[in-house]
Every structure is written in C-alpha cells, then in structure tokens.
Amino acid sequence: MDVLVVGGGGREHSLVKKLAESEQVATIYAAPGNAGVETLATCVGIKDDEIDALVAFAQDHKIDWTIVGPEVPLNAGIVDAFQQVGLNVFGPTKQAALIEGSKDFAKSFMKKYAIPTADYQTFTNASEAKQYIEAKGAPIVVKADGLAAGKGVVVAQTVIEALDAVDQMLVGNQFGDAGSRVVIEEFLDGNEFSLMAFVDGEHVYPMLPARDHKRAFDGDKGPNTGGMGAYCPVPDLQAQEIEFAVEHILHPTAKGMVEEGRSFTGILYAGLIETPQGPKVIEFNARFGDPETQVVLPLLKNDLLQVITDVTSGKDPALEWKDAYCIGTVVASKGYPGKYQKQVPLPRLEESDDCFVIHAGTGSDPSGAYCATGGRVLLVGSLQASQRQAQQAVYEYLRIFDENDDFFYRSDIGFNQKQVIDS
Numbered sequence: 020m021d022v023l024v025v026g027g028g029g030r031e032h033s034l035v036k037k038l039a040e041s042e043q044v045a046t047i048y049a050a051p052g053n054a055g056v057e058t059l060a061t062c063v064g065i066k067d068d069e070i071d072a073l074v075a076f077a078q079d080h081k082i083d084w085t086i087v088g089p090e091v092p093l094n095a096g097i098v099d100a101f102q103q104v105g106l107n108v109f110g111p112t113k114q115a116a117l118i119e120g121s122k123d124f125a126k127s128f129m130k131k132y133a134i135p136t137a138d139y140q141t142f143t144n145a146s147e148a149k150q151y152i153e154a155k156g157a158p159i160v161v162k163a164d165g166l167a168a169g170k171g172v173v174v175a176q177t178v179i180e181a182l183d184a185v186d187q188m189l190v191g192n193q194f195g196d197a198g199s200r201v202v203i204e205e206f207l208d209g210n211e212f213s214l215m216a217f218v219d220g221e222h223v224y225p226m227l228p229a230r231d232h233k234r235a236f237d238g239d240k241g242p243n244t245g246g247m248g249a250y251c252p253v254p255d256l257q258a259q260e261i262e263f264a265v266e267h268i269l270h271p272t273a274k275g276m277v278e279e280g281r282s283f284t285g286i287l288y289a290g291l292i293e294t295p296q297g298p299k300v301i302e303f304n305a306r307f308g309d310p311e312t313q314v315v316l317p318l319l320k321n322d323l324l325q326v327i328t329d330v331t332s333g334k335d336p337a338l339e340w341k342d343a344y345c346i347g348t349v350v351a352s353k354g355y356p357g358k359y360q361k362q363v364p365l366p367r368l369e370e371s372d373d374c375f376v377i378h379a380g381t382g383s384d385p386s387g388a389y390c391a392t393g394g395r396v397l398l399v400g401s402l403q404a405s406q407r408q409a410q411q412a413v414y415e416y417l418r419i420f421d422e423n424d425d426f427f428y429r430s431d432i433g434f435n436q437k438q439v440i441d442s
C-alpha cells in the first residue's frame with residue numbers, strides 16, 4: 020500500500036519511521052516532511068493545510084491510506100475532504116476534531132457526560148471574566164478557546180496575571196479568533212500524564228501512558244513550549260489510575276461523541292492530571308501527541324498500518340507493547356520558544372546502537388548537510404530495559420551539542436515531575 024503522512028514535525032518523522040517497518044507499505048509520501056523524513060519517504064512540497072492540493076495529490080498518486088498528524092488540517096476538515104472523494108484517511112472529521120478545536124466545546128461536553136475535569140466558566144466579555152477571576156482568586160487558569168499552537172494557556176499564580184491574560188486574549192486579540200472566547204478554569208495541582216488511544220466510534224484501544232515536559236528549562240522552569248522531551252511508560256502511575264482514566268474518561272468520551280453526532284475516529288489524546296479524586300482532564304487533542312508519539316511508537320510491537328486498518332474496520336487491533344522504556348530529549352534552537360535563528364548548521368547526526376534521532380525542524384543545505392529550521396529541531400531517543408539506561412544513553416549522545424551555543428536541551432528528561440532534580 021502507498022501511504023501519505025500529512026505534517027512535517029517530529030511526530031510525523033516518528034509515524035513515517037514506524038510505517039517504514041511495515042511489510043504492507045510500499046511507498047511513503049510525506050507532505051511536507053522534513054530532512055529526517057526524507058531519508059525514509061518521498062517529501063512532497065505541499066503544506067499540511069493545503070487541503071485541496073493534498074486531496075489532488077492523493078488521487079493522482081492513488082494513495083491507499085493518508086494519516087494526518089497536526090491539528091490545524093483536522094480542524095479545517097481535511098478528513099471530510101478526503102472522505103468526500105472516497106479516499107481512506109485516518110483522523111477525526113471536522114465535527115469530531117472540535118474536541119481539540121474548542122476548549123469551550125470540550126468543557127461543556129465533559130460537563131454533560133460527567134467526565135472528570137476542572138470547574139470552569141466561559142466568557143466573551145472581559146469585565147465579566149475579570150469579575151469571575153476576582154471572585155475565585157488565584158491560582159487560576161485562563162485558556163484561549165481555539166487553537167493556539169500550545170501557547171493559549173496561562174496558568175496564573177496571581178489575580179493580576181489572570182486579569183492580564185484576559186486583557187491579552189479578549190481585548191488585545193493576541194490569539195485572534197482563537198482567543199475571542201476564553202475558558203477560565205480551576206487550577207489543579209498534580210503530576211500530569213498523556214494517554215492516547217486508537218478510537219473508532221465507541222471502540223477505544225488505549226496506548227501506554229507517556230509524560231511530556233512542557234517547560235523550556237530544567238526543573239520545569241521557564242515558558243511553556245510544544246514539549247521538550249517525553250518518556251513512556253510512566254513508572255509512578257498506578258495501574259488503577261490508568262484503568263480509571265480508560266473507564267471514566269476515554270470510554271465515556273468516545274461514547275459521548277457518538278451520542279453528539281460527532282463520532283470520533285482517529286487518535287484521541289487525553290492530557291490528564293492526577294488528583295486525590297483520580298485523574299482529571301486538562302485537555303483533549305484529536306491527534307497523536309508531540310513529542311509523546313516519538314516515545315510511544317517505538318514500544319508498539321504491532322504493524323501501525325494493520326492497527327489502523329483493523330480499528331477502522333471494527334476489529335480489535337490487539338495492541339502489544341514491549342516491556343521496556345523509551346525516553347526522548349528535544350534539542351531546541353537557542354531562544355525558543357521566543358525568537359531564534361534559522362538555517363543554523365547541525366552537527367552530524369548518525370543513529371547509534373543505543374539511540375535514535377527524530378527530526379522536527381530540520382532542512383538540508385545545498386551540500387546535503389543538515390541545518391535547523393525550527394524552534395524544536397530534533398529529538399534524541401533511546402529504548403532500553405530500564406528508564407535509567409535509556410536516560411544515560413540519550414545524555415551520552417547529546418554531548419555532541421555541549422560545546423554548541425546555538426542549541427539547548429533539558430538535562431532532566433525522564434525524571435518524574437515534581438521530583439527534586441538531583442543534579
């Protein structure tokens with residue numbers, strides 16, 4: 020089968036790598052891909068949101084399956100457009116992707132179906148939002164309703180910070196339409212984890228839990244980013260917490276979406292926080308997580324394309340997992356998530372026996388050498404029998420960046436959150 024992967028980040032490199040292992044897969048195309056993807060797939064110069072061009076490409080090349088990575092095309096209706104012309108595509112329709120595309124929708128949906136989450140209220144009027152904040156006090160969380168590339172959440176430690184966030188979103192239009200409505204949410208304190216599942220209607224097949232590290236610097240300090248590293252599984256999670264999340268969050272969500280006439284097919288991602296009452300939902304995503312995918316897929320024993328064809332044809336894919344640990348640390352451009360330089364040359368990046376390299380923001384110069392083109396440049400990962408061994412392998416490899424001021428990485432990926440960092 021010929022497969023098209025839509026997207027060009029680390030998640031998509033990881034998807035392409037996993038698909039390349041499948042005996043059923045003949046040719047892999049990626050749109051637009053990146054310099055790492057190019058070693059395994061034919062990269063096509065179409066952006067991930069150019070839906071008409073992607074449909075035309077898939078028709079012209081008789082693509083058997085298209086797998087969509089990013090949220091923007093999903094929320095713009097890429098799945099609907101492919102389905103309208105009879106193409107196989109794995110991902111939720113626009114109606115179903117709204118569970119990620121509107122936090123207000125996700126929150127009211129959770130309320131209706133009694134899915135555990137933080138208390139909240141939604142506002143379009145700044146002075147009403149401010150009154151609510153004054154009444155509730157801090158800490159409190161202010162979220163832009165729409166898609167904001169992971170930047171639309173302010174965890175305010177003070178009332179002033181929260182009021183300021185409301186001004187930026189509702190008055191200053193910082194996130195445009197995405198911030199013209201805000202969700203103001205109760206602050207929850209606890210360890211976070213990500214639980215993804217293959218979903219088709221009411222059928223839910225959970226993956227192993229993972230944890231990403233969202234803050235830029237060691238010890239969970241600094242600004243929020245798209246994710247600076249991740250690990251899978253999560254050793255401090257109890258089996259009953261995972262069972263609770265599957266039973267009380269993933270299953271009722273899938274069922275509720277069917278009842279809403281928004282039946283979900285694709286990857287349902289629950290961002291969860293452990294609380295004394297059990298896990299609660301921080302966010303839903305309608306797609307594979309990034310960088311979680313980069314550490315979850317290496318543990319999956321099954322053929323990914325077979326899983327997708329099984330799930331979408333009503334069969335249990337019988338997911339099997341390696342009894343091992345995978346961690347991945349992101350190398351980012353200096354300055355990220357703020358301004359950073361582009362086209363900076365990268366050192367030679369060969370896979371070693373112990374480590375794999377996933378490209379995110381990379382390109383190649385005319386001589387074929389790799390250069391950085393994005394904020395998150397790449398991820399160095401390792402799959403080992405123990406978390407400690409995986410961590411050691413990754414940090415050994417990353418020494419090639421130690422004398423290099425153009426890039427930085429966190430030195431504590433794989434340590435549990437809220438754990439004192441032992442430097």
Ligand code: AMP
Pocket residue numbers: 137160169170171172174204205206207208211233243290301302
């Ligand atoms: P999101 O972009 O929705 O994943 O939010 C980014 C980060 O903000 C999450 O990973 C949490 O660390 C934090 N966050 C979001 N909502 C809450 C909440 N209700 N309580 C505490 N932290 C939160």
Ligand code: GLY
Pocket residue numbers: 169231245246304307308309310311
């Ligand atoms: N790692 C969080 C996300 O994919 O949105």
